[in-house]
Amino acid sequence: MADRVTVIGYDGAPLSGPARAALASATLVAGGARHLDAVDVPESAERVVMGNVHVAARRISEHRGSAVVVASGDPGFFGIVRILRRPEYGLELEIVPAVSSVAHAFARAAMPWDDAKVVSAHGRELRRAVNVCRAYGKVAVLTGPGSGPAELGLMLGDVPRTFVVCENLGTDQEEVTMLAADKAADRTWSDPNVVIVVGPNPVTSAPAGWIAGQRSNFPGPVRGWGLDEDAYDSTDAATLRPEVRAVVLGRLGPTPGDLVWDIGAGSGALSVEIARQGAAVIAVDRDPVGCEHISANAARYGVEIHVVPGTAPEALSRLPDPDTAFVGGGGVEVVAACAARRPERVVTVLPALEAVGAVHGALTGAGYAVDGTLLQSSRLAPVSGLAHRLVPDDPVFVLWGERL
Ligand SMILES: C[S@@+](CC[C@H](N)C(=O)[O-])C[C@H]1O[C@@H](n2cnc3c(N)ncnc32)[C@H](O)[C@@H]1O
Structure with a gap:
């Protein structure tokens, strides 16, 4: 193992005293060609131009002496430190960071x-x-x-x-x-x-939040999902009820980096709840009123949703392939069109009994493992005094397919 390994960040500014001192006493200096050219490598030191970082890491771990690695910006941020810290190299590091790019x-x-x-x-x-x-x-x-x-x-x-x-x-x-x-x-x-x-509305002058990488300071409730219908603008537009939305959201499992299609998005309540998990959403609806609601609800919750007015399946051909897709309207033809784009999961809701077999068959035929449930829920409604009765919602099937 090298006696000492110092990882120096380089951002174009003159090196700090500790970085210069480590370089001056180095017996091996590793880095990209542009970094080695930018710093003073002692003539007596071995120069290792890094191509494959694992090969370089192995060489450093076998070196007897003082090694220096020069890397861009802050080497601990999407940088070489993650590799050099691997247990197989057994290196103890000292890091002199520069400003990240x-x-x-x-x-x-x-x-x-x-x-x-x-x-x-x-x-x-x-x-x-x-x-x-x-x-x-x-x-x-x-x-x-x-x-x-x-x-x-x-x-x-x-x-x-x-x-x-x-x-x-x-x-x-x-x-x-x-x-x-x-x-x-x-x-x-x-x-x-x-x-x-x-994006179109960068909030560079908004008050500071408390957690990095998150929006903050936008109006509206910020916690939870499966929010009540009245949490969304939805006059004259279809809105999945909260119990159904919660199950659909769980089955879709959206996460940052995903692209989710919400086809037949209605008022966009589900789109908003998907977007609040950090996934990108394309919401398609043929109803212009629904599309206006989707945009309004996105603004209300401070999320970005790409609204595509149009009728599926035609409207889908122009869209990039999704990671997961929800079909809220359009039936078996639209489910099949989504499955043809090979998302990891397709989730749909079906009020009609007859549609269940057809959609199950279409998804199975397209190479999906299909499962589903019938959701029956009843909400509390006050009658008199402290008494409540149960008001049943219309039952609805939720079907989902996992790509095999
Ligand atoms: C492996 S990452 C290293 C990031 C580095 N640890 C940092 O903190 O900047 C490499 C990427 O960083 C960015 N980068 C590094 N040096 C840069 C520079 N001088 N100018 C612009 N981008 C740079 C580029 O996006 C490059 O593809």
Whole structure:
């Protein structure tokens, strides 16, 4: 094991005293080519240009002497520290951080960022990062080759977002460009870069919240799900009753990074409750009044929902593939159209007995393991004095399919 391993963050600023001291006495210095070129590597030290980080980590662990690893920004934030800390390398680390590219980027954009989500598409597929950009109004994306601003803009399609693209931060080639997301594919970008993605209503001047990465300070009740019907604007638009919504939400299991279709979204009560779990939602409804309610309810709860007025299944062909789909209206034809896009789960509600067999068959035939339940609930209603009676709701089947 190396006698000492110091991980130095580099952000373009002159190195701190402890970082310079560690470098001066290093017998091995590892880092990306651009980082090794940027710092003073002692002539006597072994230079390890990092390609495969695991190979480099093994080499460092076998080195006898003082090793230094130079990495970008804060090496503990989406950086090399996670790998170097693996037990198999047996390394004890000292870390001298610099300013993370994310902090640097928000500083260039002159924006607070304790309310921002930070996602990494570096060496990963971009899809889940894109879905977080759909779901939240302030997101920083750590990009990578092939997962950069152009690809991000293309995948966001017509979701209204503004990009602040920060290229080569802390270097002579630093560029900061603000543009509409749908223009990002019109030019090329240099690596490395960070993209700040902001929605139409960034609340940069709102009072501070208490937890990082979360919206706060928006009106309306913030706790729970399966909220009562009167928690939503819903005049003349269909709204799943709370008991059904709660079961559907549980079966969908939305989580940040997911894209959920809510087809036949009605007033958008379910869409709002999905969005409040951090998933991106595309809400489709053919009723313009319902679509207005969806937007109003999204605003009321401070969530981003992409509303698509239109009739399924036709309206679905233009949408990106979902991770999960709920079908609130449209029957077997729409369930089958959703299943054809291969989401992990499809959930639907069916008031009609005859529809159950047809939908079960369609989902089974499409390669889903199907299960379901009949929900029968009765609500308390006061009669006189302290007495209550039970008022039954209409029974409804909830069916769900898990992709095999
Ligand atoms: C593996 S992550 C490392 C993040 C790093 N630990 C930090 O705190 O900035 C690599 C990504 O960080 C971003 N990045 C790192 N250095 C950058 C720079 N000088 N300018 C812009 N983005 C940078 C890019 O998105 C790059 O793809």
